[in-house]
Amino acid sequence: MTSSDLGRLWAVVPAGGAGTRLWPLSRARSPKFLLDLTGTGRTLIQATVDRLEPLVGDRVLVVTGSAHEQAVRRQLPPGTRVLAEPSPRDSMAAIGLAAAQLERDDPEALIGSFAADHLITDQAAFAASVREAAAVAAQGYLVTIGIDPTSPATGFGYIRASNPLPGFDTALTVAEFVEKPDDARAREYVASGEYRWNAGMFIVRASVLLDLLAEQHPDLAEGLRAIAADPSSLEAHWPGLTRIAIDHAVAEPAAAQGRVAVVPGRFDWEDVGDFASLAALTRPKEDGMRILGDESLVLTADASGLVVPAAGRTVAVVGLDDVVVVDTGDALLVTSYQKAQGVKAVVDELRRRGRTDLT
Amino acid sequence: MTSSDLGRLWAVVPAGGAGTRLWPLSRARSPKFLLDLTGTGRTLIQATVDRLEPLVGDRVLVVTGSAHEQAVRRQLPPGTRVLAEPSPRDSMAAIGLAAAQLERDDPEALIGSFAADHLITDQAAFAASVREAAAVAAQGYLVTIGIDPTSPATGFGYIRASNPLPGFDTALTVAEFVEKPDDARAREYVASGEYRWNAGMFIVRASVLLDLLAEQHPDLAEGLRAIAADPSSLEAHWPGLTRIAIDHAVAEPAAAQGRVAVVPGRFDWEDVGDFASLAALTRPKEDGMRILGDESLVLTADASGLVVPAAGRTVAVVGLDDVVVVDTGDALLVTSYQKAQGVKAVVDELRRRGRTDLT
Numbered sequence: 001m002t003s004s005d006l007g008r009l010w011a012v013v014p015a016g017g018a019g020t021r022l023w024p025l026s027r028a029r030s031p032k033f034l035l036d037l038t039g040t041g042r043t044l045i046q047a048t049v050d051r052l053e054p055l056v057g058d059r060v061l062v063v064t065g066s067a068h069e070q071a072v073r074r075q076l077p078p079g080t081r082v083l084a085e086p087s088p089r090d091s092m093a094a095i096g097l098a099a100a101q102l103e104r105d106d107p108e109a110l111i112g113s114f115a116a117d118h119l120i121t122d123q124a125a126f127a128a129s130v131r132e133a134a135a136v137a138a139q140g141y142l143v144t145i146g147i148d149p150t151s152p153a154t155g156f157g158y159i160r161a162s163n164p165l166p167g168f169d170t171a172l173t174v175a176e177f178v179e180k181p182d183d184a185r186a187r188e189y190v191a192s193g194e195y196r197w198n199a200g201m202f203i204v205r206a207s208v209l210l211d212l213l214a215e216q217h218p219d220l221a222e223g224l225r226a227i228a229a230d231p232s233s234l235e236a237h238w239p240g241l242t243r244i245a246i247d248h249a250v251a252e253p254a255a256a257q258g259r260v261a262v263v264p265g266r267f268d269w270e271d272v273g274d275f276a277s278l279a280a281l282t283r284p285k286e287d288g289m290r291i292l293g294d295e296s297l298v299l300t301a302d303a304s305g306l307v308v309p310a311a312g313r314t315v316a317v318v319g320l321d322d323v324v325v326v327d328t329g330d331a332l333l334v335t336s337y338q339k340a341q342g343v344k345a346v347v348d349e350l351r352r353r354g355r356t357d358l359t
Numbered sequence: 360m361t362s363s364d365l366g367r368l369w370a371v372v373p374a375g376g377a378g379t380r381l382w383p384l385s386r387a388r389s390p391k392f393l394l395d396l397t398g399t400g401r402t403l404i405q406a407t408v409d410r411l412e413p414l415v416g417d418r419v420l421v422v423t424g425s426a427h428e429q430a431v432r433r434q435l436p437p438g439t440r441v442l443a444e445p446s447p448r449d450s451m452a453a454i455g456l457a458a459a460q461l462e463r464d465d466p467e468a469l470i471g472s473f474a475a476d477h478l479i480t481d482q483a484a485f486a487a488s489v490r491e492a493a494a495v496a497a498q499g500y501l502v503t504i505g506i507d508p509t510s511p512a513t514g515f516g517y518i519r520a521s522n523p524l525p526g527f528d529t530a531l532t533v534a535e536f537v538e539k540p541d542d543a544r545a546r547e548y549v550a551s552g553e554y555r556w557n558a559g560m561f562i563v564r565a566s567v568l569l570d571l572l573a574e575q576h577p578d579l580a581e582g583l584r585a586i587a588a589d590p591s592s593l594e595a596h597w598p599g600l601t602r603i604a605i606d607h608a609v610a611e612p613a614a615a616q617g618r619v620a621v622v623p624g625r626f627d628w629e630d631v632g633d634f635a636s637l638a639a640l641t642r643p644k645e646d647g648m649r650i651l652g653d654e655s656l657v658l659t660a661d662a663s664g665l666v667v668p669a670a671g672r673t674v675a676v677v678g679l680d681d682v683v684v685v686d687t688g689d690a691l692l693v694t695s696y697q698k699a700q701g702v703k704a705v706v707d708e709l710r711r712r713g714r715t716d717l718t
Contacts (some may be wrong), residue, residue: 024675242494301704314690316383316705319698323679325691331673332686334693339678345660348673358673 005138006131008110009203011052012098014063014091015045015072015116019358020347021340024331025308028359033116034071038281039093041294044272045116046075046346051123052114055130062116063094076164086238092249093241095202096213100228103206110137112203113246118271120279125267128171133203133263136171142212142254143203144174146262147195147269152186155273157198157247160189174260177252196262199269212250212259217242220249275324276337279306282310286325289317305337320349331358364497365490367469368562370411371457373450374404374423374431374475377574379718380633380699382706383690384667387718392475393430396631397640398651403631404475405434410482411473414489420461421475422453426506445597451579452600454561455572457586462565469496471562477630478640484626488529492562492622495530500628500632501571502562503533503612505555506628511545514632516557516606519548520621533619536611555621558628561605571618577703580636634683635696638665648676664696690717 003185019026026032033045042050049060061081064072069084076082104110112130113300120126133143137322145206146159157179162173177198181189185307189195192234202209214221220242227234282290288304297309299316305323309315315327324340327334333343350359374392378385394406401409408419411608417438423431425443432441442456454472461468471489479485492502505518516538520531536557540548548554561568573580579601601608613619617668629638643650647663654666658675664682668674674686683699685692692702710718 024673290378298707299708301701312708313688314383314714316690316692316694316702317693318692318701318705320679320693320695322681323693325693329672331550331675332678332684332691333675333677333686334682335675335677336679339661342660342677343675346658346677349658350673355673 005134006055007057008106008108008138009099009130009134010059010061010102010109010111011049011056012095012102012111012113013045013048013052013060013062013116014094014113015062015068016085016088016091016094017117020344020359021119022272022278023343023347023359024328024333025310025326026076028356029067030071031068031117032272034068034075036291037278038119043075044119045072047119048116049076049080051120054123055127056112056175058083061098061173062100064116074126076300079220085189086235086317089193089238090243091200091246092213092217092244093238095246096210096220096224097227099204099206099209100224101231103210103225104228107207109206110134110203111206112137112333115200115271117271118199120267120269120317122267126265129263130203130264132169132171133201133261136165136205136261136263137205140205140208140259141165141259141261142208142251142259143171143263144251145199145201145203145265147191147199147265147267148266149195149197152190153197154180154183154186156180156271158186158189158195159198159262160195161264165261168261168263171261171263173258174255174262176255177247196264197269198247199265199271200247201265202251209250212254216251216253217244219258220244258357275306275326275335275340279324279337364469364493365414367465367467368415368489368493369418369420369457369461369468369470370408370415371454371461371472372404372407372411372419372421372472372475373453373472374421374427375444375447375450375453376476379703381631381637382702382718383634383692384669384685387715388426389430390427391475391631392436396637396651397478397519402434403478404431404479406529407475408435408439409598410479410485413482415471420457422457445594448597448600449602450559450605451572451576451603452583452597454605455569455579455583456586458563458565458568459583460553460590462569462584463587466566468565469493469562470536470565470568471496472560474559474630477558477628479626479628481626487561488622488624488626489562491528491530492560492620495524495527495620495622496562496564496567499564499567499618500524500620501567501610501618502530502620502622503610504558504560504562504624506558506624506626508554508556510696511542511549512556513539513542513545515630516537517545517548517554518557518621519553519627520555520623524620527620527622530620530622532617533614533621535614536606536685555623556628557606558624558630559606560624561610568609571613573676575612576603576608579603580607590677605640634685634694634699638683638696641665 013216066084160175162175165171303317308326311327322337378391420440425712428443519534521534524530662676667685681696
């Protein structure tokens, strides 16, 4: 690694997704990346940019939906570059648009994509992984950071590594990306020691990413580069771009060609994907209840779980275990860790009823 | 029975008790008898008086705490007699005070005591029982209406009957009153066919009640009659009156003397003592959820129980069975039918914290 690798690295922060699984905390108009879900006083996107700043300074490019552009700008330091997508076109278009602009400005630019709504607390270990990943990316690889799994989670895709990459401390070549496994398979993956969680972090030279894309989806690569060359053509090109995730568009085909490396991520990582994951971030009180917010508002008796007293009202929970109570000004959710994924049905029903004020 | 028996009957409605077990619906300042807990548009005390009106016309005397006197007057027809107790002195003093006033005005007056917070829907069967009870009471008995049990409930006392009372359709002499049983004993009681629920309904000539009381607690009977003779002495006498329930003060001793009769109550009866009892009054939707209030506010997925959306907010319940969610403007309770009695601990804790605004 040379210091110039990191000096050329831009952090690309895709900030999308409604976070339906965290409703009613997270809404279409205030998705989870705009929320302080940890009670630290920083929203997830602010914490993401805070974490990247020691690595990239102000070389941060956020890609978000046009509906959230102003909110993102308000939360981030003045001058932060923000690209607004006219409509959702999945992660390849979002990251690719950033890559095309950065490639245009600096043909040697490296990009690292880091979702706006993930949490990492071990800054030093994160930084070490990104530094090594940038060095590997400078050699022309598409590099991902694979999180050392702490449990056989079924909510993430996995990355299977093969051989160490000569010349680097920890990097390995990637044998394959695999989809979210069932429980038995997840246990096998973790037991084998060969698999790591796919956290959606990709570090790559911008031009390499677009060239890989051009091999698989030439129209998409061409469209993105055309927009970069003439930003005024964004509205014209955007609706025609292929909707595809970056994993499918480039990472999986490139892995099959031996062109992908993984740097093990030996740090805590949370995608805050559901209430159980949110609860895990919140320290339990003596009685086992976790409270995200003003603890003085919550009274419990013979109960455990997560309470979010976001409406300022007193919340009493009696005789329920692993319960989830999310109290907001206009909507209340009561569920359990185990059944919380069912909240999507509620959000769908509210949309069906035209209650977009609540979703 | 002669028509004059009913013509001399006054309904005495003791309206007391905070209904802590229904918190946060029921509060010290708005106890359950002041609330519309059935969604019919009538509060429990209004429904009680509605039910009595065909039997006694405007001969209704409510006894309540001074804190609730104005609220009671606002809810009942103008001119309804309301006695305000300076402080709680249990049911014997409350009913005895009413009896002493009515005895003073008419030495032959009958009284029937009917709690302000019970529910009965079968008006015809209720009226038939009261008519027979009044006729038996006119013969000098202390008469109770014993509810035919529909389950081996452990939350009520029971009345054991012995022989039919000659000359009446259904009345029996009472062998004994028994305290709330444990589950096994309750099953024995119900299986025997000899036991009925004690719903606290007593029909008796006012003078008989006070004379029975004078045998057991002469000071209390004397105090109550002194207040009736000089209402301005209420404040002076009241604090010295014995605190005792009418069951212990007169019903149990009189039963031992063969002076108590029971008229079987062949009607539905609910004391709305907890959330399970409240739920039983609410018709379940197709999915098993019961909603007391605006159904359009409640969304459920794979859930059953009771939701009271009294704050006007949307309430979503996902993946929980027999859950109780009570949403009010300043306090939210989440519990289950099985554990709902634990709400008392929450109310106690709020009082300990000085949050009487919430209790």
